[in-house]
Amino acid sequence: MSAAPLIHLLDDDDSLRTALSRLLSAAGFEVRSYSSPGDFLLQPLPDRPGCILLDVRMPGPSGLELQEALRKQDILLPIVFLTGHADVPSSVKAMKAGAVDFLTKPVEKGTLLEAIRRALEIDARQRATRDGDARLRARFATLTPREREVFDRIVNGKLNKQIAGEMGIAERTVKAERAAVMTKLGAGSPAELGRLAERLGRISAD
């Protein structure tokens, strides 16, 4: 997935939206403009790298409300907020909810583009992580039930002998299953297997 980033621009002020859109386009970005959060939510979101440039105050749901709604939907596009009046409570709330930046209008080109770049970087990293995880899950899905059972016990620090005893199978069988798991998940060492388990969320609390 190496598509060019797409910047989603949300501002109810036509004039400002046009100007920002011009600026971002001139800076080489692809921009998609929306006049309200509703407008944004109604349109299908392409699976492309990018970020959201969001006006805090808009008619209907505010920028902050949209931020919350997107998080709930696991839409993790980084958000750069724009506001006409940076009041402390909303900026704190936005940043806590994971906003990349909270910019005050009028915003300078340098500041804006820097924030956008940072947002895109975050998006790329998130996207990379998310892509890695997806591949891992796909590999994990190829494991047989017995291989998964062995995997869980290995990452929880059990020895072959213990596993054989617990599962009521031969120790030799455990060794064979273990080799198959490491091959399927592409892990070169038991330690790596542990990191993969962490990403997969399969390490029990105790």
Added chain:
Amino acid sequence: MAFALLAEALLAAAASLAIGAEAKKNVLIIYSYGRLLPANVEGENSLRKTILEKNPQARLFDEFLDVPRFGGPRYSATISKYLREKYAAQPPDVLVAGGEDALRFLLQSRADLFPGAPVVHMVVSRYFLTSQPPLPGDVVGVPIEWDFVRTAELALRWHRGARRLVIVTGASERDRLLEVELRALAPRLRERAAIEFLAGLPAADLLRRLRELGPDAVVFTAGYFQDGDSHYLAPRDSVEAMAAAASAPLYGPYNTFIGTGAVGGYMTTFEAIARQAGQIVNALLAGRDPASLDLPAAMPTTLHLDWRQVRRWRIDERAIPGDAIVHFREPTVLEQHRDLVIAAVAVFLLQAALIGGLLFERRGRLLAEQAVQKQRFELAQASRLALAGELTGSIAHEINQPLGAILSNADAADLILEAGGDRRPELRAILADIRRDDLRASEVIRRLRALFSRREVERLPFEVGQAVREAEATLRAEARRRDVTLDFRPADTAATMAGDRIQLQQVVTILVMNAMDAVAGLPDDRRTIAVSVEGDTKGTRIAVTDRGQGIAPDHLPKLFISYFSTKKTGMGLGLSIARTLVEAHGGRIWAENGPGAGAIFHVDLPPYDGALGLTAGQA
């Protein structure tokens, strides 16, 4: 009862009889001089009046010896005989001697004529009495003292240039007696002036001498009865002639001289002398023992002056003693029309007081008005600041939107130019947008400045709906910020009112902001505020309706009181300011809960009636 009345009637009759018996008192007054002598006329009136006041039944008889025209032993004998026979049937109980000649006559003839009747003397000089043997115990009276020396001293003091005191006396016996008296007194004045006597001169000579006196002289005279040519005349007439001739001021001892041309002098009026005598007569008629009467040594004298002579001789008005009796002073307006003047003065004072009162009140009202104006101005400023504070968010938003657009457009243009290539149409569009946004920002600033700038309160007619619509723009931005639906329904009719349009806008702003607070945090369908303006010829009503929680009934009366607030933030001044502003425009503001949820705030404003003055309700 009948008996009592009868007894009373009898007693009354007895009493009246007793009075009648007592009233049969006879008083015989014998005057020295002729009947028509001014002094006698004046004295007689006063004496009669004084006696009859106390003794209405007394019978007063007057006789005139008419000296110096008649005299001598034979004349005295004839008069005695005449009087004895005339008054035989009604002998006098009290005798009054008017003047020294009459006193002398009675002292000689009384025992023969009216034995036992006490004598009251009047117009007898103390100097004369000292020259006589002591008076019998039943001959009483208060002598007069011609204050010659005092009068002369006064004259010499007033007329600074005077070096000569000229004393005029006559040729009759009485005149010569007076001359003797004056010559005895004159040496006391020697140090003050040279004393000259013009005694017993024929009238023509005398008047010529008086004409030739010049400014270094003052004249003193008691007048005379007879001149050097034996012409008889009343002293008053002699003085009149002398005063007319004299080239120097003339002073004398008798009040009868006032008006003849004499300046005046210390004197006892004949009226006062006769009154004193009358009082003594009354005492004697009442049965008092003459010897028991406590009488003053002499009649007091008073300075009498003729104002016209004071002016003629240029006497310094300030040198006149305060107790002097000034005759013929040009009556002032006050003296001439006393009642009228008093009335006029009273009216004037009343009017002045009224005007003063009105001025004071007007001043007070002006001050109060100024205070109210100032207070209103300050309130307007407070309101302005409070509103500005409240609106900071939307103000920033409204201004920063166009500013942000301008900056971004400029930056975009910059990037476009950097990128090169002919993208002029795009750049032109950018410049057009920049211009538009710039104007937009200025417009916002202009509008906000109009709403919040510190300025004087206006009094101009304006269209209410139009003014409210102007407030709408700012409120709409705020409503958007707060996510509140604002429903403006201005009047169709062009209702006008007089006053300050900005203040009205502030009122509307306060009400709408309050309404926004009321609906904050409520579901979408309740975050709605309606603003309506309805007007006709009777006035305008503005209503701000929200769909909030409404107003607690016990809060309704307190809403418009300063510092009353149900909000966590805010000073509670908004509605009190709104009320002040509305009332300053002669309007009324009140609140009620709406038929459904929420509250309605009403503002009633009077129509513009052509007057721009302060409207009712202001004070």
